[in-house]
Amino acid sequence: MPEPVAKTNSGRFFEDFTPGETIVHATPRTVTTGDVSLYTALYGPRFAVQSSDAFAKALGYPAAPIDDLLVFHIVFGKTVPDISLNAIANLGYADGRFLRPVFPGDTLSTTSEVIGLKQTSAGDAGIVYVRSIGRNQRAEIVLSYARWVLVRKRRPGTPAHAEQVPELPKVVLPEELGQGCPAIELSAYDDALAGSPFRWGAYAAGEQIDHVDGMTVEEAEHQIATRLYQNTAKVHFDAYGARETRFGKRLIYGGHVISLARALSFNGLGNAFHIAAINGGRHVSPLFAGDTVFAWSQVLEAAELPGRSDVGALRLRLIATKNRPCGEFPLKHGDQYDDGIILDFDYWALLPR
Amino acid sequence: MPEPVAKTNSGRFFEDFTPGETIVHATPRTVTTGDVSLYTALYGPRFAVQSSDAFAKALGYPAAPIDDLLVFHIVFGKTVPDISLNAIANLGYADGRFLRPVFPGDTLSTTSEVIGLKQTSAGDAGIVYVRSIGRNQRAEIVLSYARWVLVRKRRPGTPAHAEQVPELPKVVLPEELGQGCPAIELSAYDDALAGSPFRWGAYAAGEQIDHVDGMTVEEAEHQIATRLYQNTAKVHFDAYGARETRFGKRLIYGGHVISLARALSFNGLGNAFHIAAINGGRHVSPLFAGDTVFAWSQVLEAAELPGRSDVGALRLRLIATKNRPCGEFPLKHGDQYDDGIILDFDYWALLPR
Amino acid sequence: MPEPVAKTNSGRFFEDFTPGETIVHATPRTVTTGDVSLYTALYGPRFAVQSSDAFAKALGYPAAPIDDLLVFHIVFGKTVPDISLNAIANLGYADGRFLRPVFPGDTLSTTSEVIGLKQTSAGDAGIVYVRSIGRNQRAEIVLSYARWVLVRKRRPGTPAHAEQVPELPKVVLPEELGQGCPAIELSAYDDALAGSPFRWGAYAAGEQIDHVDGMTVEEAEHQIATRLYQNTAKVHFDAYGARETRFGKRLIYGGHVISLARALSFNGLGNAFHIAAINGGRHVSPLFAGDTVFAWSQVLEAAELPGRSDVGALRLRLIATKNRPCGEFPLKHGDQYDDGIILDFDYWALLPR
Numbered sequence A, B, C: 001m002p003e004p005v006a007k008t009n010s011g012r013f014f015e016d017f018t019p020g021e022t023i024v025h026a027t028p029r030t031v032t033t034g035d036v037s038l039y040t041a042l043y044g045p046r047f048a049v050q051s052s053d054a055f056a057k058a059l060g061y062p063a064a065p066i067d068d069l070l071v072f073h074i075v076f077g078k079t080v081p082d083i084s085l086n087a088i089a090n091l092g093y094a095d096g097r098f099l100r101p102v103f104p105g106d107t108l109s110t111t112s113e114v115i116g117l118k119q120t121s122a123g124d125a126g127i128v129y130v131r132s133i134g135r136n137q138r139a140e141i142v143l144s145y146a147r148w149v150l151v152r153k154r155r156p157g158t159p160a161h162a163e164q165v166p167e168l169p170k171v172v173l174p175e176e177l178g179q180g181c182p183a184i185e186l187s188a189y190d191d192a193l194a195g196s197p198f199r200w201g202a203y204a205a206g207e208q209i210d211h212v213d214g215m216t217v218e219e220a221e222h223q224i225a226t227r228l229y230q231n232t233a234k235v236h237f238d239a240y241g242a243r244e245t246r247f248g249k250r251l252i253y254g255g256h257v258i259s260l261a262r263a264l265s266f267n268g269l270g271n272a273f274h275i276a277a278i279n280g281g282r283h284v285s286p287l288f289a290g291d292t293v294f295a296w297s298q299v300l301e302a303a304e305l306p307g308r309s310d311v312g313a314l315r316l317r318l319i320a321t322k323n324r325p326c327g328e329f330p331l332k333h334g335d336q337y338d339d340g341i342i343l344d345f346d347y348w349a350l351l352p353r
Helices: A032-041 A053-058 A068-077 A079-082 A218-230 A254-264 B033-042 B055-058 B068-077 B080-084 B219-228 B255-263 C033-043 C054-059 C068-077 C079-084 C220-226 C254-264
Strands: A023-026 A087-096 A109-118 A127-137 A141-152 A209-210 A276-285 A292-304 A311-322 A341-352 B022-024 B089-097 B107-118 B124-133 B141-152 B209-210 B274-283 B291-305 B311-322 B341-352 C023-024 C086-096 C107-119 C125-135 C141-152 C208-210 C275-281 C292-304 C311-322 C341-352
Touching: A032 A068, A032 A218, A032 A254, A032 B033, A032 B107, A032 B219, A032 C033, A053 B107, A053 C107, A068 A087, A068 A109, A068 A127, A068 A141, A068 A254, A068 A276, A068 C220, A079 A087, A079 A127, A079 A141, A087 A127, A087 B255, A109 A141, A109 C054, A209 C054, A218 A254, A218 B219, A218 C033, A218 C220, A254 A276, A254 A292, A254 A311, A254 A341, A276 A311, A292 A341, A292 B022, B033 B068, B033 B219, B033 B255, B033 C033, B033 C220, B055 C107, B068 B089, B068 B107, B068 B141, B068 B274, B080 B124, B080 B141, B089 B124, B107 B141, B107 C254, B219 B255, B219 C220, B255 B274, B255 B291, B255 B311, B255 B341, B274 B311, B274 C311, B291 B341, C033 C068, C033 C254, C068 C107, C068 C125, C068 C141, C068 C220, C068 C254, C068 C275, C079 C086, C079 C141, C107 C141, C220 C254, C254 C275, C254 C292, C254 C311, C275 C311, C292 C341
Parallel strands: none
Antiparallel strands: A023 A109, A087 A141, A087 A276, A109 A127, A127 A141, A209 A292, A276 A341, A292 A311, A311 A341, B022 B107, B089 B141, B089 B274, B107 B124, B124 B141, B209 B291, B274 B341, B291 B311, B311 B341, C023 C107, C086 C141, C086 C275, C107 C125, C125 C141, C208 C292, C275 C341, C292 C311, C311 C341
């Protein structure tokens, strides 16, 4: 009998990526109200649009839409076995745009196009740039974002493709926002039910908002969340293997931090109901179980949406810390992030006007 | 640029409450089968009516109704940011009535009327009495209950409203029970599927029932539960902040104990499928992660429901303990609760006749 | 007043079982998309058929079916209060057949027939053999399996029924497989979305597959899972009582291990989308919270299904270990299982041809 072909996926290495190729990722996933309940239970978000069918319908949605970050995590999770199983580091993401709302019953799948490759000077790894696209069961794009990761080479000596680095926008332009948000019936928007009297016009660039509350993370919680997204990165699940790693324990999925910080941000940004775009983000430092997450936001910019008077956009910088309350708005001294900072996230949110 | 208005909710203080005012609480919430699954997974209830559409429909429900305590927790959770963010203690509740069943797809929202205020003799805090009302998307009342909490004053010197203490019933009267339960088709009630041969007539006042089993609580579990209810009380989530508190660790939401004890009570009260009313309850002592909860029940009273021959009511005293099995029915010596008791809860349950 | 009849179920003892009797188990359970989300979150399965309505419908299912093991756990959980509350050990199971797919909205209930009894030579316990049958709300059989457990006698001296040991097949025959799987539209089966290029014909008897990844289990996770199945075996939940036991801590439900190993097996068996039958299984050693589970599979046999060209069957031996990666395929030395092995599970899976 010939030796059988190895059936186990050991992941792609740097030399396995070809410029321009499109990778179809596995496991389409129907999103349900069960996912919504778990997302609520894992982070405690309180945005009325995503929480209540009645509230959402009054505004013009057919039903309460799925939380944008839940969509992001599910679309992202599918890319892990193909893109980042042999990643050394997630370096960044950019130009993330939520292009269509997702509702319970929709089925999400993901493809990624290789949009750039750059071997490191040492030659034993390289940066892979991909644009990942999440689609629903009608093949409509619901989310598009670029991401770049540092991936090991299988063999250091393998020649690499010619270097190609894509140009990516630092900020999504206001005219590109809003596709993921239907026209909102403003007269039906109830501030009391929404939990905040502050609409778009109440915020000004430069304003800083402490979200006050802290949330401690348990191993069971981040594992349950990360599996919900069918994200298989072993660093999040394998305490046995982690003993030999730099940190000696499981790392929490960076997206878990984003969702925690976003949920905390309700206190101060209760009407910022929709994430329209992700401009970029950096996981400054890892989070571990037992740590407590705090967050604060800075308003970077307020923008009108061309042709729309129902909603306006705020560009927000969301800073998350661990074991450090944010009453003093910790950020940077020079180039150095302050102690305790774990996330520096730049996104556009929509609010009613 | 003028200093922006603070966007963060720091909660109401005693002097912020006005007699007679009605507070509309944030975040309406559509309850789904996802919530039902999580509730089952967090407590392990086995009452057939709430577990099976087929069983519930045979009795006359349009579908399996949402567990009454899940409704309670969701309705209650909404009140926290407005009523008890600056609470020193939850003192009690009374006159809780479940007035209409809730089904998956219903959207719950809550308002609270301030029905009483009483400044403490020290003058730095006061008791706030509210009646909280949960409604569905058709504005039908599904739950009404009174609650009183001790709330800090913002400034000790602020003059208070005239003292006003509401009269609240010690026990909901039998004629007020049953609105939350449709007429039951008794011929379809299958004792074997329900898990108990003991119907209403099998129980007598004075009877004591040990529920035998113990359930250990983990931090992840009570956090997941409490966030599911969108209850934001920070004492349940912030281990970092808790280091400076009296107990030095996170406190478990009192409602989590009630739900655990109620689920344990299935063993002995398997046909007590509906909580019709909450007469009162006391959280005798706090529960912490790692503790194991046990429970026993005493039948305080059996009552017919005027005009109904399908179901009867039992007034039950549900006692929960931590790290102490209940085979000896621990309760009180004189005025003192016995060691290990954490909950003394008085409610009406309906059983088939 | 006469002493009331004890209301608490203390479980059946060996002498309470009668040959040929059928036990109707309590708590019918409607399975929902909420259960699916929790199952995904607890184990991380990625089989496309169960994950995506769109994928399943393209193949010929009316919707994504419920994971076979979730069905097994729910059907099994109901038997615990009647069969194994006083069990000393679960000895084995055999002839498990999944006979009809289960979909969200279906209500499952379970009955068990006593098919054998055998007192131990010491006379203080005996083996109870049951055939448990899970049915949907139309009384259609969805799962049938045999199981035998060692159960205590209430009083060692009680005379026992005549010994009767059922004959059970070691392996379910290929002609009995496939009833739980509709005719599959092969042209719609997308290997890239499914996550594996290896269909039935790519596997050969004797082949060994390391599933590579490890998954660490937390107390909150297995408790949440086991309650989801309404399995009440106290050894899984009561840390207080467990202090006095042989292991001094909570035991993890054996089915949790099976589901973890099955989810890990996706990496290498991504197209093995349906469990058609369980031939047998042994929980070699207990799993505790904090342990990390690894798994590998051996192909025992490949079989065609009579009259079907859409799918073929693989008989698989699924080995799970704790705190031991499976790159060296640990199994047995002589009669002794290798260190770290916790599960030896024999089942039939269906794959597209």
